[in-house]
Amino acid sequence: MKVALCSLLLCASAAFADVPDGGSEELGTGDLAGLLDTPVVSGPSRAEERVDDSPATVTVVTSAQLRSLGLRTLHEAINFLSMGMVAQDPLHAVEVGARGVLLSGDYGNHFLVVVDGHTLNESWNGTAYYEQGLAMPIELIDHLELVVGPGSVLYGSSAMLGVVNVVTRRAAEIGLMRVTLEGALLPAQRADGSLSFAPEGFGGTGRVSLLSGWSTELLGLPFEVTAAGEYFMHQGQTLEFGKQTGLVEGDGTSEWPQRWTASGPAGEWGGETRRYATRTTSLWLKSRWGDVTGFARAASYSRNTPAIDGFGVAVDFDGRAYERDRSFDLELRWARVLNPHFSMMVRGYFDDYEYLGAQQSSTFLTNGTGELPEGADPANFSFLLETRGRATWGGLEAQATIDWLGDGRFPLMLGVDGRARAFGATNVDATLDGQILAESNAYEALEWQVAAYAQQRARLLPSLLLNAGVRVDTQSGFAPNVAPRGAVTWTAPWEGRFKVVVSSAFRSPSGYERFAQYEGFQVRNPLLTPERVLTGELGYEQRLGRHRFALVGFASRFTSLIRLEALPEDPPLTAYQNTGGLLNHGVQGLVEGTFGALSYGATFTGAFTTADDGTELLASPMWFGNARVTYTLWDDGPRASVLAHVSGPRLTTAAANQGVDADGNVLRWSDAARFSSPQIELRAVMEGKVKAVRGLWLRGMVGGNVMPYSVYAVGPLQAPGLDFTAPTLAPNNRLFVMLSVGWTLE
């Protein structure tokens, strides 16, 4: 076996390491170029280290890749480049999963999104956005570290499936000014998935970003400041949803057609809509003066979704279903090496977040009070059901690193992080012109949290690296959470690296999950306990000149997962509950490299996931992968790229629902109706500099989903019926054509 492995490696070395790469007959430069392709990451250990030394599986996405491959959001970077992560778009907040576990409806709160060490997940529901809702100019990003696997050991709650660590550019790299303009066209889509190129059906996106970096000396100390702003808008193309008809409601004694639009016919849902729209505005400011760094961000993200989940209430089709997030983040940090054995970091942070979700309903029985306002016409009345959430949090973190020998081989990191957070929400029923009809289910809470963590790294031998850490989080209302992690990396004589990682994470129940309540549908559950996960992984990675491949096997145990489920004692009512757990295991692999002017990459992840109670994970793909090829036409010339993302069939979000016929018999979907088709996303990009104008670059791009429908069931009919044999699925964005132009003034 050993001989076979060595033979295989030798053959592979011969095949790849000495390929012509510009090297001479004396000595190829492939190994040096390969080393220069080795990223340095700071996310997994909160300290700079080679990616292959880090105690996790990490995909690094560079700003050059973001530009040349036309990646505009985290969502796209995850799908087209990451190993082990997957994202999918319900025409709403993009959902992200990893290694066969995607928890639909979690608003991204099983990943932690960190920008320059500052967590962006808000403190009410733990929400993080991966589409334009991240509200960050993509040009501000130096590189992304997509860390797969539990990461609570240094980051605390929410790092269940992984951490997305965003590292921004330094002022000097941005230049005096950097402007980007971008526009895209999207044709209309019919209910059967076909495209319509009629001019009136087109939608579009537009984006403008402006960045400026400036560095100098102030009072003898280096000073730099970066300012960035971005505005993004998407005014949707016409989308047609398949109609659901014969919809009725009743009060127990009689039935009547249920109204799903303010002005359309009663008893019917679906048709054409142009209400798919997004607006994002963000402002960033970061500065550094000597050992002090500062960071501030203000962002607004609003969107209209054509067929939003109604949280069990009757939400109009094509109605005013919109959401808006506003956030403000501030951080001040001081870091210094005090002596060769000891360095310190202290940071203070403050964040504020506000959420407004409004859904239009024309069905008066779903009004929170169940009563019409005085004088309202029950046959022609619409109102808005709003959820208004808010969170404010702030804290102080102190971190010390003790380098026992003063040479970087045995650094011990110790830290303590204390924070206070206030959050709350109210449900409001209002008329379309803003008159408040009722306020209900308000809650406010003030909580504290203190965490202490330690991480010892040890280079026991030049080829053997150990990383062991633990974090203890105490939070008002919960028992302490302990999240350990251990990792060993061994570099074999042939420069292959073996890595063993055992890591754990937790996610505290969010304020929303504990306290949100909707009359007649959802009740509070303040007794929720944290979710937990324990993961083991074994990986092997080999570099052969400018080529690299990796293979990782993993197994995870999730417990106490929080889901919205019916109350056994009162089935119409639901509550977030600690349900059973999940067991999943699988493999992921990567191959990437460069042959002269051609670079390539591909990843694959396959997983088996089973729930303790035999239920199936909805909307979560069990296998997925991506592939890309880029060809540089000539030295420093334009680059042409083709990208693909594929994910396997999976259960739709309505797959577990059952109906009942008139005789009380249970109706189930057919197997074909329970599963979505595979999802295939393709993209072709051409990007390059315009030589005639210094600093100018252009990019053209065409792409879209091959499959017409996603995995998300929409509309009021979510269960099988005699005449309803397959759920109505939300459309995918099938085609876009985009042109970008950027200019940098050094």
Added chain:
Amino acid sequence: MLAWALLLSLAASPERDEPVVPAELQVELLARVLRYDRSFAKATPERVKVLIVHRESAPSEQFARQLSTALRAAPVVGGVPHDDVLLRFTDVARLLEEVERTGARVVVFAPGFAPESKAIATGLEGRQLITISATPRGVHEGLVLGFDLVDGKPRMLFNLTSARRHQSDFRAEVIKLMTVVP
């Protein structure tokens, strides 16, 4: 006034240039890239002397120790076994004496030499050795080779003018992998 003084004292970094590539990776790159310097290969005896110079400041000394440890773990530099000497910098004259005395062919500067880099480069001019800066800024100030981090990946900076002054003769295909500083 008190707040201003406090802020100033907090901000007052002992170093104006910082390493952005970990020491181990710098050493690994250094050990490999020197194989492509023809003059290094020709003029180097069976063992090469590597001088690691640091200032009397905590960040500088810490990084120098990390470089020294990483060098000890590397069996060869530029294909040649090596002996390493850690030197605390006092002034340029003393540095030149030490270079002369040890016969160093590789002089690695830990962070903190931005202000003196020009004087050092001038002082060492004409000697057949290669100067390495742990920070990007040192290369702009006249040291031959240095390390930067761009897009999360290491990048070698190369000062062509300084290289000529030290008779370094890197092969063209390797220079293509570097960012050349005029």
